[in-house]
Amino acid sequence: MNVNHKAEHTRDRILDEAEILFARKGYRAVSIREIIQAAHCNLAAVNYHFGQKRNLYLEVFRSRWIPRAKRVQKAFRESLDRESSPSLDTIVRLLTEAFIQGPLSEEERHLHHQLMAREQAEPSEALELIAREVMQPFFKEISALFQQALPVDVEEGTLRLFLLSMFSQILYFSFARAAVTRITGREYDRVFKARLSDHIVKFSLHGLEAVKGEKK
Amino acid sequence: MNVNHKAEHTRDRILDEAEILFARKGYRAVSIREIIQAAHCNLAAVNYHFGQKRNLYLEVFRSRWIPRAKRVQKAFRESLDRESSPSLDTIVRLLTEAFIQGPLSEEERHLHHQLMAREQAEPSEALELIAREVMQPFFKEISALFQQALPVDVEEGTLRLFLLSMFSQILYFSFARAAVTRITGREYDRVFKARLSDHIVKFSLHGLEAVKGEKK
DNA sequence: GTCTATAGCAGGATAGAC
DNA sequence: GTCTATCCTGCTATAGAC
Numbered sequence: 001m002n003v004n005h006k007a008e009h010t011r012d013r014i015l016d017e018a019e020i021l022f023a024r025k026g027y028r029a030v031s032i033r034e035i036i037q038a039a040h041c042n043l044a045a046v047n048y049h050f051g052q053k054r055n056l057y058l059e060v061f062r063s064r065w066i067p068r069a070k071r072v073q074k075a076f077r078e079s080l081d082r083e084s085s086p087s088l089d090t091i092v093r094l095l096t097e098a099f100i101q102g103p104l105s106e107e108e109r110h111l112h113h114q115l116m117a118r119e120q121a122e123p124s125e126a127l128e129l130i131a132r133e134v135m136q137p138f139f140k141e142i143s144a145l146f147q148q149a150l151p152v153d154v155e156e157g158t159l160r161l162f163l164l165s166m167f168s169q170i171l172y173f174s175f176a177r178a179a180v181t182r183i184t185g186r187e188y189d190r191v192f193k194a195r196l197s198d199h200i201v202k203f204s205l206h207g208l209e210a211v212k213g214e215k216k
Numbered sequence: 217m218n219v220n221h222k223a224e225h226t227r228d229r230i231l232d233e234a235e236i237l238f239a240r241k242g243y244r245a246v247s248i249r250e251i252i253q254a255a256h257c258n259l260a261a262v263n264y265h266f267g268q269k270r271n272l273y274l275e276v277f278r279s280r281w282i283p284r285a286k287r288v289q290k291a292f293r294e295s296l297d298r299e300s301s302p303s304l305d306t307i308v309r310l311l312t313e314a315f316i317q318g319p320l321s322e323e324e325r326h327l328h329h330q331l332m333a334r335e336q337a338e339p340s341e342a343l344e345l346i347a348r349e350v351m352q353p354f355f356k357e358i359s360a361l362f363q364q365a366l367p368v369d370v371e372e373g374t375l376r377l378f379l380l381s382m383f384s385q386i387l388y389f390s391f392a393r394a395a396v397t398r399i400t401g402r403e404y405d406r407v408f409k410a411r412l413s414d415h416i417v418k419f420s421l422h423g424l425e426a427v428k429g430e431k432k
Numbered sequence: 433g434t435c436t437a438t439a440g441c442a443g444g445a446t447a448g449a450c
Numbered sequence: 451g452t453c454t455a456t457c458c459t460g461c462t463a464t465a466g467a468c
Contacts, residue, residue: 009433010433010434011433024338025244025338026242026244026245026338027245028241028242028244028245029242029243029244029245031460031461031462032461032462032463033460033461033462041434041435042434042435042436043435043436043462043463044433044434044435044436044463044464044465045433045434045435046462046463047462047463047464048433048434049433051463052462052463053462053463114337117333117337118337119395120391120392120394120395121330121333121334121337121391121392122240122241122242123394123395127394127395127398131395131398135395135398135399136398136399139399157400157402157411158415160399160400161400161411161412161415161419162415162419163399164388164389164396164399164400165385165415165416165419168384168385168387168388168389168392169381169384169385171384171388172380172384172387172388173380173384175336175337176336176337176384178336178339178343179335179336179339179343179347179351180380182343182347182351182352183351183352183355183376183379183380184373184376184377184380186373195373195377196377199374199377199378199381200381202423202426203377203378203381203423203426204423205426206422206423206424206425206426207418207419207420207422207423208422209422209425210418210419210421210422225451226451226452227451247442247443247444248443248444248445249442249443249444257452257453258452258453258454259444259445259453259454260445260446260447260451260452260453260454261451261452261453262444262445263444263445263446264451264452265451268444268445269443269444269445
């Protein structure tokens with residue numbers, strides 16, 4: 001994946017390659033041997049740096065996944081700051097764009113969402129970690145943002161469900177590419193991805209109308 | 217899981233327990249030894265009946281997953297037939313209800329969606345199978361149904377994306393329970409599940425407005 | 433900090449008795 | 451059709467040289 005392996009430390013190469021493999025195949029399906037082969041280092045190096053396989057997995061989340069998630073959040077905040085007085089529509093659009101275009105490269109984003117989907121489907125200590133450090137604070141923040149921008153007072157639970165529906169689409173169209181391609185007959189090229197982004201924004205914006213209709 | 221193990225044949229018990237375990241932990245994470253322990257039979261029985269582990273996995277989809285999916289579809293069709301001239305709203309509602317209430321028991325549905333989510337996240341021959349036998353025909357069918365009921369001519373691709381957005385929510389709220397609970401603070405009790413169903417229908421119905429706005 | 437070598441165990445699969 | 455016993459591969463983890 002990374003061209004200049006020699007420049008990095010072994011520890012970093014292991015983390016990079018481990019993340020790619022864990023995302024693609026899941027924790028159990030990836031052997032340490034597979035990782036060290038990709039990272040061009042020795043079997044013992046993993047145990048030297050991380051003690052055991054499980055810690056390597058958690059460290060991937062601590063030192064790779066969480067910082068990346070924070071970059072996405074930051075990009076969203078910055079794009080929002082550029083608007084003078086953002087409408088609800090703008091908030092939804094910028095939020096979607098941060099997550100499906102945003103600051104990440106195509107591969108990074110796919111990897112990121114794959115890991116996320118895996119942890120949500122089969123929660124482990126890693127979900128514990130990212131829920132506490134990333135998801136809960138961010139949901140709190142954007143939930144407040146929506147409350148502020150909404151013309152009516154909406155019950156917090158209703159708003160949360162709306163946000164989850166938004167994210168479920170973002171996540172789904174990212175992790176279930178193969179199935180989406182089968183159903184739509186479309187490859188994930190530039191044109192289709194733009195269309196997807198557009199679709200999610202539109203669908204969510206209309207969904208927001210349902211929320212507005214539910215006053216507290 | 218099943219109370220009356222003795223009544224079934226070993227082959228069936230293996231399939232039942234294998235499905236539960238594959239859904240919960242994924243193919244690789246489940247050992248044959250684990251399955252036979254749950255099925256109260258011998259190690260060699262698996263290889264006798266299915267040749268190898270991989271075939272057992274595929275057979276779970278062939279003889280358990282696909283028939284179950286068809287039961288859900290059938291339930292949807294029957295509930296639709298009970299309506300004299302179903303509106304779009306009714307179609308969306310019945311579709312959602314078939315998938316998140318429908319004919320399956322709570323455990324069965326969870327299991328079903330977990331397996332589905334796993335295959336969509338990490339496609340194998342099993343996705344090949346269920347795409348061909350279940351997903352594609354069903355999408356074709358309901359797509360035609362929507363086209364018929366829509367007041368305007370909508371482009372097929374737009375409609376497919378709408379349907380995928382609907383299903384992404386159904387799937388997400390089913391497989392990502394732990395994360396949803398963390399974000400909403402709600403357990404999946406009777407009240408919350410009714411609310412979820414209601415939410416998905418409302419959200420999707422509003423999303424449908426976005427589709428209507430996009431004439432061909 | 434990185435390596436080789438190896439312990440120790442769990443996994444899939446098979447042979448052959450009943 | 452179901453069992454016990456066993457093979458063999460591939461895994462995690464560690465010991466100890468450099």
